[in-house]
Amino acid sequence: MNFLKSSVGRKVLMAITGQLMVLFVVVHLLGNSTIFIGLINSYAEHLHSLGPFVWVFRLALLAMVLTHAYYGIQVTLENRAATPQKYAVNRQLKVSLAGSSMIWTGLTLACFIIYHLCHFTARLTSDVAGFAGQVPGDVYRMLVTSFSHGLTVFVYVAAMAALCLHLFHGIQSFFQTMGWNSECSLPLFSKLGKAVAVIVLLGYGSIPVAILAGILS
Numbered sequence: 001m002n003f004l005k006s007s008v009g010r011k012v013l014m015a016i017t018g019q020l021m022v023l024f025v026v027v028h029l030l031g032n033s034t035i036f037i038g039l040i041n042s043y044a045e046h047l048h049s050l051g052p053f054v055w056v057f058r059l060a061l062l063a064m065v066l067t068h069a070y071y072g073i074q075v076t077l078e079n080r081a082a083t084p085q086k087y088a089v090n091r092q093l094k095v096s097l098a099g100s101s102m103i104w105t106g107l108t109l110a111c112f113i114i115y116h117l118c119h120f121t122a123r124l125t126s127d128v129a130g131f132a133g134q135v136p137g138d139v140y141r142m143l144v145t146s147f148s149h150g151l152t153v154f155v156y157v158a159a160m161a162a163l164c165l166h167l168f169h170g171i172q173s174f175f176q177t178m179g180w181n182s183e184c185s186l187p188l189f190s191k192l193g194k195a196v197a198v199i200v201l202l203g204y205g206s207i208p209v210a211i212l213a214g215i216l217s
Ligand code: HEM
Pocket: 025, 028, 032, 044, 047, 054, 058, 061, 109, 113, 116, 117, 120, 121, 136, 139, 143, 156, 163, 204, 205, 207, 208
């Protein structure tokens, strides 16, 4: 418990939960990308056939999101309280846009995840009302129906831009927190983090955009 009271302990916990979520984001992207080869329905059926394991996985993911968000908010509030106002401007200049906006991109992602679960998992919004109760059902048709609306595509692409910005700083920060950054490895990890962030944006963003553009129909 003392570990969680120290700021290092909380940062390590945030780094580990963050990286596990990055792993989920990459796996989810690979699964969603099967839409381009016509296999997304088989992929969704395969996932749902895992039965109770789906719920074990969902609860583990929920625990990670809540832990990461709780400590993220706590650390941000503590840092703000400890930083005298008059130094705030100088401090901001030294931090990148991605680094200084972590709390805002993180909160945006929390809102997106709630919306996304209501949208494609619970199917509560009017555009996918016809797919409610058919689990998994025709996931391909559900995505095509939903992303034929410009506003929905905008919301998803904006959320993916927030995710990209969050990972731009977050992946590199993980290696720093774990102490795995030597002078020569830090630039490498920084480039790796940025590359993953851009791939995530282009990969996820390409799905709604391809549907809106009529490439997938
Ligand atoms: C264009 C972007 C995305 C698309 C098209 C998409 C698509 C989907 C679909 C179709 C499902 C429901 C699968 C089913 O019930 O069979 C789903 C579930 C989910 N997605 Fe996404 N997703 C996207 C981005 C994201 C991102 C960026 C995250 C996380 C940051 C995310 C997190 C989740 C979670 C947590 C679930 C629930 C999994 C479960 O049922 O346990 N998604 N997504």
